[in-house]
Amino acid sequence: MLATIPTLFGVTSISYFLIWVTAGDIVPGVEINPYIKQEDIDRIRHNLGLDQPFWLQYLNWLGLPNLAQQLHLIGGTWPKGILEGDFGRSLVDGSPVIDHIVERLPNTLELTTTAILIGVLLAIPLGVTGALRRGSKIDHALTAMSVAGVAVPSFWLALILVLVFSVQLRAWGLPALPSSGAYSPLVGFDPLDRLSHLVLPALVLSFGYLAIWSRFGRSSMLEVLSQDYVRTARAKGMSERRVVYIHALRNAVIPLVTLIGLELPALVSGGAVVEIVFGWPGIGRFALDRAFGHDYTAVMGIVTFAAILVVLGNLLADILYAILDPRVRYT
Amino acid sequence: MSQHDDAIGFEQFERFVEEWSRRDFLRNVGIGTAYLAFLAGGLEFLEACAGGTSTSSGNVKEGGHIVEASIADLKNWNSVLTTDYTSQQMISMINDALYCVDSNGNLFPLVAKDKPQVSSDGLTYTVSLRQGIKWNDGQELTADDVVFTYQLMYDPTYTAVNSPRRGDLSQYLESATAKDKYTVIFKTKTVYAPFAVIHLASNNYTILPKHVLGNLAAADINTASYNSAPTVTCGAFNFVSWEKGSQVTLKKNPNYYRGAPHLDNYVFKIGGTSTTVLNQMKTGEIDIAFPGIGAIDPSQFDAAKSVDTINVYSYPRLSFDFFAFQLDPAKPASQLFSDKNVRQALVYALDRTAIAHALYFDQATVAGTSMPPASWAYNKDNQPQYKFDKAKAMAMLDAAGWTSSGGSTRTKNGATFKFTMITNAGNKVRENLLVVLQQQWKDIGVDATPSYVDFNKVLVPAITDTRNFDMFMVGFIWGPDPDQSALWHSRNARKGGFNGMQYKNPDLDKVLDDAVGTLDHNKRKQLYFQMQQILAEDQPAPILTFPNGILGLNKRVQNWQYGTFIQRGAYLKDVFVTDGK
Numbered sequence: 001m002l003a004t005i006p007t008l009f010g011v012t013s014i015s016y017f018l019i020w021v022t023a024g025d026i027v028p029g030v031e032i033n034p035y036i037k038q039e040d041i042d043r044i045r046h047n048l049g050l051d052q053p054f055w056l057q058y059l060n061w062l063g064l065p066n067l068a069q070q071l072h073l074i075g076g077t078w079p080k081g082i083l084e085g086d087f088g089r090s091l092v093d094g095s096p097v098i099d100h101i102v103e104r105l106p107n108t109l110e111l112t113t114t115a116i117l118i119g120v121l122l123a124i125p126l127g128v129t130g131a132l133r134r135g136s137k138i139d140h141a142l143t144a145m146s147v148a149g150v151a152v153p154s155f156w157l158a159l160i161l162v163l164v165f166s167v168q169l170r171a172w173g174l175p176a177l178p179s180s181g182a183y184s185p186l187v188g189f190d191p192l193d194r195l196s197h198l199v200l201p202a203l204v205l206s207f208g209y210l211a212i213w214s215r216f217g218r219s220s221m222l223e224v225l226s227q228d229y230v231r232t233a234r235a236k237g238m239s240e241r242r243v244v245y246i247h248a249l250r251n252a253v254i255p256l257v258t259l260i261g262l263e264l265p266a267l268v269s270g271g272a273v274v275e276i277v278f279g280w281p282g283i284g285r286f287a288l289d290r291a292f293g294h295d296y297t298a299v300m301g302i303v304t305f306a307a308i309l310v311v312l313g314n315l316l317a318d319i320l321y322a323i324l325d326p327r328v329r330y331t
Numbered sequence: 332m333s334q335h336d337d338a339i340g341f342e343q344f345e346r347f348v349e350e351w352s353r354r355d356f357l358r359n360v361g362i363g364t365a366y367l368a369f370l371a372g373g374l375e376f377l378e379a380c381a382g383g384t385s386t387s388s389g390n391v392k393e394g395g396h397i398v399e400a401s402i403a404d405l406k407n408w409n410s411v412l413t414t415d416y417t418s419q420q421m422i423s424m425i426n427d428a429l430y431c432v433d434s435n436g437n438l439f440p441l442v443a444k445d446k447p448q449v450s451s452d453g454l455t456y457t458v459s460l461r462q463g464i465k466w467n468d469g470q471e472l473t474a475d476d477v478v479f480t481y482q483l484m485y486d487p488t489y490t491a492v493n494s495p496r497r498g499d500l501s502q503y504l505e506s507a508t509a510k511d512k513y514t515v516i517f518k519t520k521t522v523y524a525p526f527a528v529i530h531l532a533s534n535n536y537t538i539l540p541k542h543v544l545g546n547l548a549a550a551d552i553n554t555a556s557y558n559s560a561p562t563v564t565c566g567a568f569n570f571v572s573w574e575k576g577s578q579v580t581l582k583k584n585p586n587y588y589r590g591a592p593h594l595d596n597y598v599f600k601i602g603g604t605s606t607t608v609l610n611q612m613k614t615g616e617i618d619i620a621f622p623g624i625g626a627i628d629p630s631q632f633d634a635a636k637s638v639d640t641i642n643v644y645s646y647p648r649l650s651f652d653f654f655a656f657q658l659d660p661a662k663p664a665s666q667l668f669s670d671k672n673v674r675q676a677l678v679y680a681l682d683r684t685a686i687a688h689a690l691y692f693d694q695a696t697v698a699g700t701s702m703p704p705a706s707w708a709y710n711k712d713n714q715p716q717y718k719f720d721k722a723k724a725m726a727m728l729d730a731a732g733w734t735s736s737g738g739s740t741r742t743k744n745g746a747t748f749k750f751t752m753i754t755n756a757g758n759k760v761r762e763n764l765l766v767v768l769q770q771q772w773k774d775i776g777v778d779a780t781p782s783y784v785d786f787n788k789v790l791v792p793a794i795t796d797t798r799n800f801d802m803f804m805v806g807f808i809w810g811p812d813p814d815q816s817a818l819w820h821s822r823n824a825r826k827g828g829f830n831g832m833q834y835k836n837p838d839l840d841k842v843l844d845d846a847v848g849t850l851d852h853n854k855r856k857q858l859y860f861q862m863q864q865i866l867a868e869d870q871p872a873p874i875l876t877f878p879n880g881i882l883g884l885n886k887r888v889q890n891w892q893y894g895t896f897i898q899r900g901a902y903l904k905d906v907f908v909t910d911g912k
Contacts, residue, residue, distance in 0.1 A: 035529065035810065035817075036414065037498030038795070038827025044493045047553070093407045094554035103575055162610055170614050179610050185398050185578060185598035279602030281577035289404060289576070294787070 004311045011307040012082070012300065016058045019296055048091055049079075061088060061300060087301040092293055097301035100286060105268070107182055108282035111275070112267045114202040119209030120260060126210070127217020127256075128249065131225065142214065149211020158204045158277040165200060180279035201278040205271055209263070216259055221252040261317030268309050382434050382646055382894020385884050392911040396596035397888060400608040400617045400625025404576050404601050408561040410537040411483045411494045412553065416623045419534040421599060423900045424581055425564040426539070429458055429477065429515075430532035431898040436707060436811045438532050439901045441589070442472065442565070447531065453522035453850050454505075458531070460513045464588040466540050468563050474509035479541035481507040481517075483552065491549035496535060504530065524847045524855060525812035533810070534898060538565065567592045567903045577601055593907035605631060612641050612883050618908075619888060622648065622880025629694035632881055641883050645694055647705045647895050648880040649811065652761070653698075654752065654768070654804040655794075655872035659833035664750050664801035674870040675717070676727035680775045681768065682719040687876050690763050694881060698874035700863040701815065705895030708813035708859035713867055725775050735776040749778040750801035755790045756783035761804055764875065794831035803831065806878075811896050813859050816843045819866065834871035 045051045049060065059065055063081015068074045080086035087097040130142045166179035178184065178197050187193050224230065225248055233243045272284025279285075283302060290298040406418045410426060413419055423431070427441040438446055442464060448457040464472040484494045485501040503526055505518040519526055530536060540563045547555055557563075561570050565588070568581035579599040583592045600617060605628040611617040612627075612635070620627050627635050627643070635643045656668035668674055683697045696704055700713040728734075733741040733748055741748040752768065754761040765781035772779050779802070784790050793800045807818060807829075817823055820843050821835035839862060846858035882893050887909045892902045 035499045035535075036495050037502070040495045040498040041827075043490065043497065044495065047491060047493050047550075089554060093558055094412075095559050100575060107577075159606070162607070166614050167610055176614065178616060179614060180603050180607050180616065181600060182577060185580065185600060186396060186596055276602070276604070277607065279577075279600070279607060281574065281602065285602065286576055293406075 007311060008304070008307055012062075012304055013058065015303045016061065016296075016300060017054070019291075019299055020054050020057070061297070082304060087304070088297040090290070090295055090298045092290070092295045092298070097298050100298065101283065101301060101305055104281055104283045104286050107280065108268060108271060108275070108284065110182075111198065111201055111205065111280055111282060112271050114198060115205035115271070116209060116260065116263060116267070118202060118206035119213055122206075123210050123213035123217050124249075124253065124256070126214040128221055128244065128252075130214065130218040131221035131252075132244065134222065139218075142218070146211040146215045149207050152207075154204050154208060154273050155277045157207060158200070158274060161200050161204060162277075182281055201271075201274050201280055204278075205274045213256060213259065216256055217252065220255050221248065224248045224252045227251075258317065258321050261320045262314075267313075268306055382892070382897065383644070385642060385888055385891040385893075391593055391889075392907050392909060393593050394595050395593075395908040395911045396598060397594055397618045397906070397908060398598045398600050398616065399619040399621060400603070400611065401579075401599045401601045402603060402605070402608065402625055405573065405579060405599070407558050408570070408573075409539070409552070409555065409558045410535060411480065411492060411496070411539065412558065413535070414495050420621065420624055420899065421579060422537055423534040423566070423898060424568045424597060424903065425561060425566045425570055426537035427566050427900055428532060428534065428537045429460075430527070431534075431900040432528065432532050432811050432896050433901055434892065434894045434897040436528070436705075436896040438527060439898075441900055442477070442538055443531075447517075447527055449527075449850060454519050456517040456519070456527060456531070457510070458515045458517065460515065461588060462513050464565060465586060466542075466563050466565050467569050467584055467586065470540070470542050470563075472538065472540075472565050473512045474515045475512075476538050476541045477515045478507050478509050479545055480536070480539045483539070484536075489549045489552070492552045500530060522848050522850065524850050525810070525814050528812045529810050534900070540565075566900070568597050571596075587904060590904055592904040609635055609883070612885065613638050615640065615885065618885040619891070620881075620883035622882055625883075627881045627883050629692040629879070629881065632692060632694055635881075635883055641885055644882040644884070644893055645879045646882070646893060647696060647703060647877050649703045649705065649809040649895060650806055651698060651701070651703060651874045651877050652695075652764070652804070652806045653872050653874045654802055655832040656870075657798075657801050657832060658835075658871060659798060662798065666746060667748060667750055667801075670731050671869055672727050672731045673733065674873070675715075676724040676731070676775070677772065677777065678717045678870055678873045679720045679727065680724035680771050680777075681717075681875070682771065683717075683875055684719065686764065686767055690760055690767065691876060691878060694879040695876040696879070698876055701819075701866045701874050702813060702859060702863050703809060703877050703895070706809075706811075706813045708856055708863075710860045710863050713860070713863045715867055717867075717873075721775060728775065728777075733776075738776065740778045741776040747778070748776065749780075751780045751782050752802045752804060753782045753784050753790060753793065753800055754804040755786035757786075760878075761806075765804060795827050795829060798831055798833065800831075813855075814843070814847050815862065816847065818872070819843065819862070832871050834869070836865065836869060836871075839865045839869075 042051075049057060052060070060079055061081055063079070063083040063086065065074065065076075065078035066080055067083060069076060069078055079088070081088070087101070089095060090097055090100065126142055130139045133139050162179045165177045167176075169176035177200055179200070182194065182197050183190070184193050184197075230243060230248055233247050234240075268283055271280070271282060272288060274280065275282040275285040276288065287299060287302045290302075401417055401421075403415070403417045405421050406415055407413050408418070408422060408425070410419075410422050413422065429443040430438045430440055433439040440446070442460055444459045444461045449455070450457075458477075460472070460474060460477065466472055481500070481504070483489045483492050484496045485504050485507070490497070503519050503521070503523045505520045507515060507517050510516050517526075517531070539557075543563045544552060544555060544557055559573060564570060564584070567584055567587045567589070569584045571580040571582050573579050578601055581597040583595055585591045600611075603611070605626050608617060608620050608625050609627055609631050612620060617625070619625065632643065632645065635641065656674055657664035658668060659665055660669070687693060687695045687697050699716050700710055702709040704711070728741060732743045734743070735741040752765050754765055756762070762781070762783055769779050769781055784793075790803065790805065794803060794805065809815070817829050819830060819834060819839060821830065821837070821840050822828070823830040824833045824835060842858050842861050842865065846855050846862070849855060884891055889907050889909060890902065890905045
C-alpha cells in the first residue's frame with residue numbers, strides 16, 4: 001500500500017515533465033492569427049502562471065507551497081493543489097478539471113463495462129468449445145478469429161461495422177444502428193436509444209478482449225482436462241457434461257479471472273480509440289482532445305486519476321487472485 | 332489551424348479504408364508517392380463559385396431542428412476569451428455583436444440599428460443601437476452592455492481577463508463610451524480603416540450581459556460560470572445544455588429582436604473525424620458539415636457529391652498557403668534568396684495548377700496574387716502571374732550567376748544552391764507540398780530538403796521569434812478586411828511579428844499604412860492593387876494556393892447562405908427544414 005505514494009509521485013512528476021517538454025503552449029499564439037499580438041500571449045501566459053519555471057509550476061500543481069503557507073513556513077498566496085484534492089482548473093475554459101472527469105466517467109464506464117462483460121460472457125464458452133473440439137473445424141475457426149481479433153486495429157473494425165450496420169442497412173431501407181455519439185439529439189433519457197448507440201462501440205471494444213480471453217480459456221481448459229482429477233471423475237462414470245462444466249471449468253477459469261482483473265484499469269483508459277471513432281463522450285477522448293489543445297491541467301488531472309485507478313485496480317486484482325486461488329494466499 | 336492539423340494524422344487511416352480511390356490512396360501512402368500523383372495529374376482546373384443560398388422551396392415550414400457536426404468541442408462560451416473558430420461559430424448562435432458581415436464583406440447591422448456614423452476626421456464611430464432589445468431574462472440590452480464588453484478587452488482595469496484581443500484592440504481603440512442609453516461612441520487612436528469590420532462586426536465581439544458579469548472581479552471573468560453555461564443571451568437561440576464532448580443543444584429564442592427563428596432547436600453533435608462526419612451525413616444523423624467545424628475533407632469532395640440526400644458546396648475562404656524565403660542578411664540562407672530574380676525563378680519552376688489538382692483535389696485556387704480572390708481588393712489581372720515555365724526559370728538562374736554543369740546542383744562563387752524547407756509535421760498537404768517543391772526545384776538544379784517539425788515547439792518560434800530557417804511553409808487566415816500588414820509590413824519583422832522572412836520594403840510599408848489610414852474605399856482598393864503588384868514583383872513569400880472550404884448540407888435544410896464572408900448571424904433566423912422535423 002505504501003508503495004502507491006512513490007508510484008503516484010513518479011507518475012505525476014514524469015507526466016508533468018513530459019507534457020512540459022512536448023506540448024508547447026496553450027496560449028493562442030499557436031494559431032497564426034494576424035489579430036493576436038505578442039503582448040497578449042505574454043500577458044495571458046503570466047496570468048495563467050505559465051511564465052514560471054517548470055519546477056514551480058509542478059510544485060504549485062501539487063499544492064506544496066500552499067500547504068507550506070498554511071503551516072506558516074512561507075508567506076504569499078498559492079493555489080490549492082492535488083495534495084488537497086484539488087485537480088485545478090482547465091487552462092482552456094477555466095472550469096474545474098474534476099467536473100470534466102466526473103461528467104465523462106459514467107459514459108466511459110458504461111462502454112468499457114459492457115465491452116468487458118460481452119468479452120467474458122462469450123470468451124468462456126468459446127474457449128471451452130475450442131478445447132473440447134480441439135483440432136476440429138470449429139477450433140480452427142475460433143483460432144483464426146482470435147488471431148484476427150488481436151491483429152485487426154479497432155478503428156478499422158469500427159469503420160467497417162459502421163459502413164455495414166449504419167450506412168448500408170439504412171441505404172437498403174432497413175433499420176440501422178447509429179454510427180456516432182452516446183444518444184440521439186433532443187431525445188431525453190431513453191434506454192433503447194442509448195442501447196442502440198452502445199452496440200457498435202461495445203462490440204468493437206469487446207472483440208479485442210474476446211480474442212485474447214478465449215485463447216486463454218482454451219489453453220487453460222486443455223490443461224485442466226488432462227489433469228488427474230478429471231480422469232478420476234471420468235473413471236467414476238460421471239457424464240461428460242458434468243465433468244466439463246462442474247469439475248474442469250471452475251479450475252480453468254481461475255487464470256482467466258486474474259487476467260480480467262488486470263484489465264480493470266482499462267475500464268477507464270481502454271477505450272480511447274473507440275471513443276474517438278464513435279464520437280463517444282468518454283474520458284479517453286477528452287484526454288486526447290485536451291492533449292492536442294495543450295491543456296496541461298486537464299491532461300494532468302486525467303493522468304493522475306487514471307494512475308490512482310491503476311494502482312487500485314492492481315490491488316483489487318491481487319486480492320481477487322488470493323480469494324480465488326488458495327495456493328497463492330499469504331500465510 | 333493547429334488543432335485540425337493534429338487531427339489529420341489519425342484520419343488518414345480511416346479514409347484509406349473508406350475510399351480506396353486513386354487519390355485517397357495517394358494521399359494516404361504519403362509523401363513518396365505524392366510526386367507520382369502529381370506527374371499523373373495536371374488536368375483542367377475548376378474555379379469554385381463564391382457563394383449562394385441553399386435553394387428555398389418558397390413555403391417556409393416552422394419547427395424542427397438541425398444537427399450540425401463539430402469535430403472539436405467548444406472551448407468557451409465567452410466571446411471575450413475565445414480564439415478558436417468552433418467556439419466563435421457556436422457563440423454567434425446565441426449572442427450577437429453590433430454587426431456581422433454580409434455576403435459581400437460589408438457591415439450587416441445586428442444589435443446596431445444601422446451603419447456607424449464616422450466623423451469627418453475618421454476617428455469617431457457613433458453607433459446607434461436598436462431600442463427594445465431584451466436579454467432573454469427580460470433585462471434590456473443597452474449601451475452599458477456594449478461598453479462593458481469592450482472594456483473587458485481594452486480597459487486597463489481588466490488586464491487580468493485572459494482576452495487574446497487586448498493587444499490588437501487597444502492598439503486602435505482609444506475609448507468606448509455610452510453617450511446615452513442607445514448610443515455608443517468609439518474613438519480610435521488613428522484613422523484605421525479595418526476598425527469597423529474587424530472590431531465591431533466579428534463573432535469575437537459579441538455583446539455580453541453586464542448585469543450578469545459586471546459584478547465580477549477581472550480575474551473571475553476567466554472562470555465565470557457563464558463561460559460554460561451562458562443562460563443570459565440575446566441571439567437567435569437560447570442555450571439549453573452543453574454536454575461536454577457530446578453535444579450542444581440550443582432552442583429558439585421566441586423573442587429574438589429580429590424575429591423568432593423558424594427552427595425549434597439547434598444541435599451541435601461533437602466528435603468524430605471528417606470520415607465519420609460524412610458517414611453521418613449519409614445516414615441523416617447530421618444535417619450540416621460547415622467548413623472549419625465539421626469539415627468534409629477535400630479528398631472526400633467527390634464521394635460527398637455522389638450522395639443524393641446532400642448538397643455539397645465548395646467556395647474560397649480567406650486563407651492561403653505559402654512559403655517564405657529567409658531574407659535577413661544576418662542569416663546564411665539569405666545569400667541564396669536576396670536576389671529577387673532568383674526568387675521569381677523559383678516560382679516559375681512550380682506547376683501550381685498540377686499541385687492544386689493532385690494535392691488539394693482541385694479544392695483550391697492557384698494564387699495569382701497575394702489577395703484572396705473573394706476579397707473586394709483582389710486584382711485578377713495582377714502581373715506577373717508566374718505560369719509554370721521551367722526554361723524561363725533556368726534561364727533566370729543562369730543570368731543571376733547560379734550555374735550548373737550537366738544537371739548538378741547550381742553553384743555561384745563556390746556556394747551551392749542548397750537549403751532546407753520546414754513545415755509542420757502531420758499536415759499531409761503541406762508535407763506533400765514540400766516533396767513536390769523538392770522535385771520541381773531539383774529539375775532546375777536547386778537542392779531543397781524537406782524537414783517536418785512540430786508546429787508549436789519549432790515552426791511558430793522559427794517564424795515569429797528565432798527566425799532560424801532557410802524557408803518555411805505555412806498557411807495564413809485573414810479577416811474580411813484586405814489589410815495584410817501583419818505579414819508584409821517591416822514593422823512586423825520585430826520579434827513576435829509574422830513577417831518572419833524579415834522582408835523590408837519602404838515603398839510597400841507606405842502603401843500598407845496609407846491603405847489603412849483612409850476610409851475612402853476606392854482609394855484603398857487602388858492601394859491594395861499596388862500592394863499586390865509590389866508583392867508579385869518582389870516575391871518575398873510566394874503564395875501557392877487559396878484552399879477552398881467545403882460545406883455539406885442535407886437537402887432538407889433551406890435558406891442556408893454560404894460564402895467567403897457571410898456570417899451565420901445574418902441569416903440564421905431564416906433557416907428552416909422542409910419536413911419540419
